[in-house]
Amino acid sequence: MERKALAPYAALSKESLGRRFDEPFKDSRPAFERDRDRIIHCAAFRRLEYKTQVFVNHEGDYYRTRLTHSLEVAQIARGIARRLSLNEDLTEALALAHDLGHTPFGHTGEDVLNRLMAEFGGFEHNRQSLRVVEELEERYPGFNGLNLSWETREGIIKHSSEFDHPDASDAAEYRPEIQPTLEAQLIDLADEIAYNNHDIDDGLKAGHIRQEDLVGLDLWDETSRLVSEKFPLLDQERHIYQTISHLIGALIEDLVVTTASNITLHGITDLESVRRHSSRLVAFSPEMKRKNGQLKSFLFHRLYHHYKVERMRVKAERFITLLFETYISSPFLLPFNYQNKFEKAGRERVICDHIAGMTDRYALDEYKRLFEPYERV
Template identity: 70%
Template sequence: MREHGLASYAALSEQSLGREHDEPFKDERLAFERDRDRIIHCAAFRRLEYKTQVFVNHEGDYYRTRLTHSLEVAQIARGIARNLHLNEDLVEALALSHDLGHTPFGHTGEYVLKRLMKDYGGFEHNQQSLRIVELLEHRYPLFDGLNLSWEVREGIIKHSSDYDCAGNEAIQPYNPEQRASLEAQIIDLADEIAYNNHDIDDGLKAGYITLKDLTEVELWQRTFVMVGKLYPSLDDKRHILQTISYLIGELIHDLVQTTTANLRHNNVETLNDVRVLKKNLVSFSPEMGQLNQKLKKFLYSRLYRHSKVERMRVKAERFLTLLFENYMENPGLLPERHQQRFAIYGIERVICDYIASMTDRYAQDEYKRLYEPFERA
């Protein structure tokens, strides 16, 4: 089987650098297609359903979780890849795996574990995603992890945003001096497009931000006005959802046009041409980049630092810290299968893995089991 109709600089399954472990396959799926399927079926992917995006799961059934966010990133990333004639299977595998290593309670959990693990090797969620697919998933008879293709593992560890940057040690086997594939570069901005626009939707639904607040965001307001002219009789709900839809489309169009121009300007013809460049080729235009940055700043100050979000952040920081400290003092509280890993990875890293894997709900329940005297152990 071969991938047809792709650009000369796309990543191809048949040119993959391979998997860490040799294994027999029971069918003839392409390498990146198989990787995507393995990610979808792993336990860490299912747990994303109950991990915070912005709003904790118990705050309402409407709000995005890490799972629905990952699906939205995959949908956006595939659309971009199709327009650029890149490998959609690889893009989808990377989109679905990019948040596997996220902690409960979003970036709060990451900050807590980073602080608590500073003397024990640190914590960073891209490294944790890689650790999950290389070691912590136990599904196959001949190896630990998912045994994904090198290009998927490279894309996971090289995923970056304002929040995260992979540490030097974890990235060493993946040619840190080189650019990631275009498919991997897409994920950074598809992630941004998804969370910026869908966090607006969730924030409006929760009442933490209002349409009046959004009038100060040029990118939003001009699209909102345009939708109003196209559909003057729309109710507020549909007006908001159509604005988000048009805004996502505008960002994707700008990204595709700008990236196409970048490829042409840099005379890119092969994947190696992509890898040796000094900076990523997948980007917004300067104007769109500035407008998008203003939207991000608005969301940071008005939504992510809203008093109610802050209250949950403070609570989450407190009880995740207490869980970590309690496990350190009493390692026997961890399930037996985790205790068996102490001698291999060290008590601190195993505790970190255990907490990072928790869903919001499990972490809250564990806190109650340990600290509320009338809760069943």
């Protein structure tokens, strides 16, 4: 039932290594389409609506959340997959799942939990995403998790980017010595295309950066000039939106052309040759990588370390640290369904799971319930 025109090196549902548990299915959807649907309907996916991307949820309804970010990554990734004749269902499943294990308060939450869990196996959100789909979701008879296909689970644990440093050494089942599918590889850069461009939009809207601050960045200057020539009478707000839209298009075009060239250059003829290759094949051209690096450096210094973002980071670090330490010292404060898991998973890991699964809003409310004397418990 998959699209007939897939490239010979695309991942196919019929060639999947399968699921961990046998189960009867109610219909004949291809394996990767079923994976995507299970991800969309799981609780961890819904909670992304109230998890921080850069701006905490209560700062405004306009800004991206982990959910809207994941949807933008899926849209970009699926378009790339279609142009390269890759499996769009697997691509979309991986895009929608890539942040399932993210903590409240963005990368601050991840850093804090990793520090607090240093003696108990640490914390990394790709590993947590895998834990969500393999263990923490409880929806199906006979097993925990979502029982996703091997290739989907492999793509989750092997996701990597500027902010993600997965360690697959404790996931030998997913063969860390081989390359992931091209569908999994392209998620890394689709993620980067999405967050670089929507963070510019959100940063400008918040007033943390100004349009004139972007002047001097090669990619922004070139694209802004192109938009001015194409639409000379646009007002400033629409000019910004169109510049960001054209930026996304330019990055996608470069990635598709460069990746197709890499596939031809290295004689990639099937999935096995993708897996055996010495490095990842999905890439930007060297010049686009340089220009995009300029943009990332700008955002890192001017937006992610803006004093207002830093103030929220300090607050978030305090919230999560206090929650964790309080639960550790008084574990019976946790709901019974978490206490019941202590024996199997260990108290610290269960507490970590509980906090990692919180939305920003729930974490703030829990902080109030535990530490504000007149707040109802």
